[in-house]
Amino acid sequence: MDFTLIVVLVIVLALVFDFTNGFHDTANAMATPIATGAMRPKVAVTVAAILNLVGAFLSTAVATTISNGLINEGEGGVSITPELIFAGLIGAIVWNLITWLRGLPSSSSHALFGGLIGAAIIGVGIGAVNFDVVVTKVILPALIAPVIAGLAAFAATKIAYAVTRRDIGKPDGRGGFRYAQIFSSSLVALAHGTNDAQKTMGVITLTLIAGGFQAVGSPVQFWVIASCALAIAIGTYSGGWRIIRTMGSGLTEVKPAQGFAAETSTAAAILASSHLGFALSTTQVASGSVIGSGLGRRGSTVRWGMAGKIALGWVLTLPASAIMGAFAAGLASFGTIGIILDAVLGTIVIVGIFLWSRKERVSHNNAVNVNDIDDAGRVVKIRKTPRKPSRSDRKKVAS
Structure with a gap:
């Protein structure tokens, strides 16, 4: 197969991944404001798409981590x-x-890293992967960032409820947090663009370096930034309604004050990680923030068994995608026929998944009007405080 053609195919496929990343992670920013009624579904995803587009232009530190750090250099380049x-x-x-x-809110970031690592190990050998970068820029942030975001959300929720403490006969002032969620969820969407769009930029830049079209260590080109920004924005606008339904339905018990605290903590953690070049999982940070905000509200308990299931899903994403990437790399080793087989099998799987999804269509009309509960939302359980019997209730009992 013509070398330039395979480079073009990789760039196109990278933009397809960027699109799936957009609709896969829309829920991280917009499920809560949709569930609480702060924003209408279509308005929410439109705002998220615009801010993902803007965020993609703000930094390239994460892209550099992927293009010049994840894969070791060889004699002629990467x-x-x-x-x-x-x-x-x-x-x-x-x-x-x-x-x-x-409808599972897994990590698109770890799926990408796993696929690349699996393919590199099969095609070149284990020495092709820079595991120091994998540990310091991928694995450690995945472990630390959700904890930090959760602690920040816990503290922010405590403060929010203390400041707006309910007095007898007076409103508590917490209804305003529903409108504050418009700001906080928008900040998460902006942060998502600064981190996740860069991962595809890094992959395309890595491809250009591997193909000899760009020098090792050179910066990300503007057309790469612009195309990745547009792809993730279009994907975000598509909604990812299945995952929004999953997360939004489970988050309906989370009050606006908690949602605001969780979203603000998520955005702060992602923006800081983007500045440091950490390839963070927005999904993991958002889940950590939800748990932290729930614990910050009096009367909540944690279902650690469910939390363990979520953590297991995070752990499985990297090896599962690595196995799939390794299988595809094994086929690719047969040359042109292997690339064709990869493309054909990949297309069959993608089309099959799409057709399967048509059996139960999920859109903005029914995304948050079902009873399915998201795993992350189910981790935090709010105990219902029994209502004190009124005078009329006591009279009825007496009679």
């Missing part, structure tokens, strides 16, 4: 080839779509 990047992207996209079909 050791990975465009064919292997193609295989890694197939693994990431397939896993993203499988979790989307199931």
Whole structure:
């Protein structure tokens, strides 16, 4: 297969992944304000799309981590080839779509890293992967950031409820947090653009370096930034209604004050990570913030068994996508026929998932009007405080 053609195919496939990343992660920013009624569904995803587009232009530190750090350099540049990047992207996209079909808020970031790592190990060897970067820029942030965001959300929720403490006969002032959520959720969407769009920028830049079209260590080109920003914005506008339904339905018990605290903490953690070049999972940070905000509200308990299931899902994403990327890389090793087989099988799986999803269509009309409960939302359980019997109730009992 013509070398330039495979580079073009990889770039197109990377933008497809960027699109799936957009609709897969829309719920992280907009599920809560949709569930609390702060924003209408279509308005929410439109705002998220615009802010993802803007956020993608604000930084390239994460893109540099991927293009110049994740994969080790060889004699003629990076050791990975465009064919292997193609295989890694197939693994990431397939896993993203499988979790989307199931309505699971998994990490698109880890799906991408897993696919690339699996393909690199099969195609070049374990030495092709810079595990120091994987540990310091991917794994450690994945462990630390949700905890920090959760603690921040816990403290913010405590403060919010203390400041707006309810006095007898007086409103508590917490209704205003519903409108504050418009700001906080928008900030999460902006932060998502600064972090997640860059991952695709890094992959495309890595492909250009591997193909000899760009020098090692050179910055991300403007057309790469613009195309990735547009792709993730279009994906975000598409809504990802299945995951919004999953997260939004479970978050209906979360009060606006908690939602505001969780979203603000999520945005702060992601923006800080983007500045430091950490390739963070927005999903994990958002889940940590939800748990923290729930604990910050009096009368809540944590279902640690459910929290463990969420953590297990996070752990599985990296190896599952790595296995898929490795399988695709094995086929790619057969040359042109292998690339064709990868493309055909990948297309069959993608079309199959899409057709399967048509059996139960989810849109902005029914995304938050069902009784399904999101795992992250179910981690926090609010105990209902019994209502004190009124004078009329006591009279009825006496009679």
